[in-house]
Amino acid sequence: MSYHYSNFDLFSLIRDNIIHVDPYTSARKEHKIEKEHIFLDANENAFGSTLSVANSYHRYPDPFQTSLKKKISEIKNIPVHNIFLGNGSDEIIDLVYRIFSRPGIDHSIIFPPTYDMYEVSGKIHGANVVKIPLTEEKYQLNMNKIENFLQKKNSKIIFICSPNNPTGNDLNKKDIETIIKNFNGIIVLDEAYIDFSNETSFSEKIHKYPNLVIMQTLSKSWGLAGIRIGIGIASKSIIKWMNKIKYPYNINMISQEIAIKALENKDLFFYHLNRLISERKYMETHLNNISIVEKVYPSSTNFLLVKIKFSSKHLYHYLMHQKIFVRDRSNIHLCHDCLRITIGTHKENQFLIKQIQSYSHSKNA
Structure with a gap:
């Protein structure tokens, strides 16, 4: 297999209707916010919330989670512009389908047994989900069967989970890299459990692979499943498209505050x-x-x-x-x-x- 990234064209993979979407512009998107500012722009309740303690919950949260992304950037040594935060990793899966997969035309590829939401979300978006099972016993990628699908016209998205759920094992890193290098579509590499593994994250190589989206989470090793923070790591171009079509305030203020405090307890x-x-x-x-x-x-x-x-x-x-x-x-x-x-x-x-x-x-x- 041989693939050259000079041929990779992200724009050509994006659905036409997504290209022509005019994104929602939130009230706070266009300004640098300071606490002393007077906020009369977002139809909030200026008299505060009904909570008896002092808070700012009557205001909408930062739509781009600037402070939280800076904290994650410090811990993971990843530039802020390569980070997207979703309401759980499921939002990131949903966005990838919405941006790149045309209903009834394109298909995604998954490797069962694996995380169910790759298939569930695909079916919701009208994608044809192709299943190529892992090898028996060792639960590794079946590279001989995978090769036949890498260059098919409507192959748009591949989901790889490593360490894999529910089998628990790391997938062969060289096999993953071979797929990334030889697929002219989007690779979503789910690293939800990477902190429990001896393997290093592919986030170290994000600058090399313009077609790679890495998913990580604060739900597992950081013990924050209840606040629903999913982390997407990708090229600046892919992050731009994800920010374009996400819901305006997808991460609530309380979740952002708790996550920042938790990340300080290394x-x-x-x-x-x-x-x-x-x-x-x-x-x-x-x-x-x-x-x-x-x-x-x-x-x-x-x-x-x-x-x-x-x-x-x-x-x-x-x-x-x-x-x-x-x-x-x-x-x-x-x-x-x-x-x-x-x-x-x-x-x-x-x-x-x-x-x-x-x-x-x-x-x-």
């Missing part, structure tokens, strides 16, 4: 990250010693994919009765009789192990 971040990785090793060791567990797959995430010798559904329902909720993935391609188990606190993990051991003894009695 020591606590690393402390929690190390504890979680330690608990992942603990879980892997103890699960492998339970007779009904056929296999614990290698993980670079905050969860384990566990194959059960008997019916995983029976164990799933047993655990529910013990008030333990895991994810049954047995209906997903290549995940027969598998449960996806998120790493909990040590106390939670101990209780889970004890319950699976109890279930295993009852099966072997």
